[in-house]
Amino acid sequence: MTRRREKANQPVGTRRAAREFAFRALFQADRGDLPLNEVFTRAEGDMREGDDTFPQLAPDAVAFARELVDGLGTHRDTIDQTLRQTIRGWSFDQMAQTDLNVLRLATFEMMYTGTAHPPVIESAVRIARKFGGDDSGRFVNGVLAGLSRTLQTAPAVPQSDDGADE
Numbered sequence: 001m002t003r004r005r006e007k008a009n010q011p012v013g014t015r016r017a018a019r020e021f022a023f024r025a026l027f028q029a030d031r032g033d034l035p036l037n038e039v040f041t042r043a044e045g046d047m048r049e050g051d052d053t054f055p056q057l058a059p060d061a062v063a064f065a066r067e068l069v070d071g072l073g074t075h076r077d078t079i080d081q082t083l084r085q086t087i088r089g090w091s092f093d094q095m096a097q098t099d100l101n102v103l104r105l106a107t108f109e110m111m112y113t114g115t116a117h118p119p120v121i122e123s124a125v126r127i128a129r130k131f132g133g134d135d136s137g138r139f140v141n142g143v144l145a146g147l148s149r150t151l152q153t154a155p156a157v158p159q160s161d162d163g164a165d166e
Contacts, residue, residue, distance in 0.1 A: 013058030015115075016123045018065040019105060021047075021057060023127050025069060026101045040069045071108045079107045086147045098132040102140050110144070110151060117148040 021043070029039040044062060047054040057065065072079065080092070083103055092100055106124035109115050121144045128136035 013061045015061070015064055015119070016126070017055055017057055018061040019068065019109075019123050020127055020130075021054060021061070022065040022068040022072075023101055023105055023131070024054070025065075026072065026105065027098065027131075030097060030101060036069055036073055040066065067113075068105055068108060071112055072104055075108060075112060076104070079104055079111070082111065082147070083107055083143070086150065087143055096132055096136065099128060099136050099139055102128045102132070102136075103143055106140070106144055107147060110147060117144075117151075121145065121148065 022040070025040040025043045026036060028034070028043070029036040032039070043054060044066075047056060047062075050056075083100075084092070087095075087103075102124050106120050109120045110117050121141060124144055125137045125141045128140040132140075
């Protein structure tokens with residue numbers, strides 16, 4: 001029993017735990033209509049102080065969760081536009097907030113990081129199943145699988161040099 005307790009108190013360094021931490025901060029921010037960075041910083045402080053609401057994350061996992069939150073904050077309009085084009089038959093108002101936030105974080109990661117899509121999708125589905133409704137896992141999986149196919153077949157978008165070509 002002591003061994004199990006010691007293991008439970010060790011920091012978690014997995015990307016899955018970091019994704020869940022970022023998701024929970026995003027969900028709290030949206031529900032409370034609060035700035036995401038403020039909620040993340042508060043949640044990180046609570047975690048460091050031993051609040052058992054959040055698992056203890058290793059420094060690399062906290063850094064990855066921060067990358068997800070910051071990236072979503074920077075690219076949210078593009079991410080939402082991409083999701084609106086990907087999701088057929090559902091508006092954001094019709095979707096569960098849980099599903100939408102899982103999709104936002106996974107979409108950021110798929111579009112803006114070098115992470116392979118399958119582990120991102122798998123983690124998103126697990127988070128959706130854990131926090132969402134009965135069909136959340138299937139819904140998230142379907143949306144992200146379609147997005148992955150689109151991203152892999154889409155031509156690269158040329159980047160302008162600060163408007164030099166305009």
